[in-house]
Amino acid sequence: MQANHKIEIDVNSEFGHLEGVIIHTPGIEVEEMTPENAERALYSDILNLSVASSEYSVFKGILNKVTTTFEVKDLLSDILSIDQVKSSLLKEICLSEGAMDIYPKLLGKSASEIAKQLIQGVPIERDNLTRFLSQERFSLRPLHNFLFTRDASMSFGKEVLIGKMASKVRDREAVIMDAIFNNHPMLVTRTINPNSPENLQNFPGISIEGGDFQVGREDVLVIGTGIRTSTQGIDFILENIKLKKQGLQHILIQELPDTPESFIHLDMVFTFLDVDACMVYEPLIMGTNRFHTIHIQVENGKVTDISEQKNLVKALKKLGIDMRPIQCGGITGDWTQEREQWHSGANFFAFAPGKVIGYERNVHTLEQLNHNGFQVISAKEVLSGTCEIPGGKCVLTIPGSELARGGGGARCMSMPIRRKQV
Numbered sequence: 121m122q123a124n125h126k127i128e129i130d131v132n133s134e135f136g137h138l139e140g141v142i143i144h145t146p147g148i149e150v151e152e153m154t155p156e157n158a159e160r161a162l163y164s165d166i167l168n169l170s171v172a173s174s175e176y177s178v179f180k181g182i183l184n185k186v187t188t189t190f191e192v193k194d195l196l197s198d199i200l201s202i203d204q205v206k207s208s209l210l211k212e213i214c215l216s217e218g219a220m221d222i223y224p225k226l227l228g229k230s231a232s233e234i235a236k237q238l239i240q241g242v243p244i245e246r247d248n249l250t251r252f253l254s255q256e257r258f259s260l261r262p263l264h265n266f267l268f269t270r271d272a273s274m275s276f277g278k279e280v281l282i283g284k285m286a287s288k289v290r291d292r293e294a295v296i297m298d299a300i301f302n303n304h305p306m307l308v309t310r311t312i313n314p315n316s317p318e319n320l321q322n323f324p325g326i327s328i329e330g331g332d333f334q335v336g337r338e339d340v341l342v343i344g345t346g347i348r349t350s351t352q353g354i355d356f357i358l359e360n361i362k363l364k365k366q367g368l369q370h371i372l373i374q375e376l377p378d379t380p381e382s383f384i385h386l387d388m389v390f391t392f393l394d395v396d397a398c399m400v401y402e403p404l405i406m407g408t409n410r411f412h413t414i415h416i417q418v419e420n421g422k423v424t425d426i427s428e429q430k431n432l433v434k435a436l437k438k439l440g441i442d443m444r445p446i447q448c449g450g451i452t453g454d455w456t457q458e459r460e461q462w463h464s465g466a467n468f469f470a471f472a473p474g475k476v477i478g479y480e481r482n483v484h485t486l487e488q489l490n491h492n493g494f495q496v497i498s499a500k501e502v503l504s505g506t507c508e509i510p511g512g513k514c515v516l517t518i519p520g521s522e523l524a525r526g527g528g529g530a531r532c533m534s535m536p537i538r539r540k541q542v
């Protein structure tokens with residue numbers, strides 16, 4: 121454990137120079153899925169690990185070049201070596217997932233083995249009639265979606281908001297992230313956890329996932345609401361802001377369609393790229409449609425305005441955040457926009473202002489970025505040393521045929537813990 125090295129969580133934008141990010145390299149858990157249960161796992165297709173791994177290694181290679189990366193399984197294994205954390209975390213997980221029978225056995229294993237099993241799943245032991253006849257293959261199901269580290273926790277300022285996952289299959293990810301942020305000796309922060317019995321009671325119907333949560337500025341949050349983040353989830357965030365933040369604060373809310381599933385999170389239709397540019401899926405963000413954009417203003421603990429806005433880009437501009445929208449899928453027509461949005465074409469991750477990572481397959485989107493001054497560079501070439509990361513605006517392209525089938529892109533696969541002030 122690197123106990124003497126401390127990192128204070130601090131994120132006040134989506135594009136400040138990155139100083140640390142939490143990731144999870146996909147393992148066998150992504151293959152523990154059949155066509156039959158893929159939907160329950162929240163996937164539209166089943167994945168091939170070796171292809172996904174080789175694609176992922178390019179993404180991770182770039183992140184390692186530009187910042188410090190932390191793997192969930194290492195952080196988890198670190199905290200599991202603290203005896204009291206190990207027993208309480210295992211008890212919490214086994215109790216909530218109806219698997220207390222495996223608790224004693226798990227407890228006896230090494231920290232790194234437990235970390236692995238909590239992520240990859242614990243196969244069911246068919247040692248009694250119920251388990252013999254059970255349709256389940258696992259006592260603790262694999263966390264297929266953990267490579268999308270964005271969703272189960274969110275950094276905001278010096279605090280970390282824990283996700284209240286919309287679907288049970290992702291609940292354990294939030295439990296693990298909460299334990300990491302509360303117990304890892306290297307991480308300095310405070311967590312806000314909507315999963316406490318009291319919060320669940322006060323905000324019935326609450327759900328919050330990181331893909332919907334974007335930090336526009338120190339005083340501006342941009343949050344999507346749809347199938348993953350409920351209005352009650354946003355009200356919970358609002359209450360926290362009312363309690364803790366002084367002065368003027370703003371929340372901009374963008375309503376999202378329920379279908380198709382490529383609209384699950386705001387970051388599938390809108391991401392910040394630079395101090396003055398953002399990526400948009402035009403039909404939803406800029407076009408005329410029935411999906412509301414709402415501004416909530418909080419002043420010293422009170423909501424002083426709540427009003428409908430024309431669209432997200434205009435609402436940001438009113439707050440002094442002037443963003444040029446760049447179109448996902450280009451400007452040549454709905455079809456390419458829909459196709460590229462489906463494959464996480466709007467999902468960019470900025471590691472510095474104007475320096476972003478995205479999928480190479482979405483060529484119309486890349487062309488549009490290029491028209492707007494972003495140099496398009498293959499991440500593989502950067503890694504092989506054939507070219508350097510340019511000093512100016514750029515998009516580093518990563519392969520993502522298999523990864524995109526998981527339902528997310530570069531932003532979904534990264535959980536920044538520290539960024540320089542912009």
Ligand SMILES: NC(=[NH2+])NCCC[C@H](N)C(=O)O
Nearest residue numbers: 162268331385526527528532
């Ligand atoms: N931030 C994101 N857009 N994450 C994408 C998550 C995709 C994942 N399969 C899920 O359904 O939960």
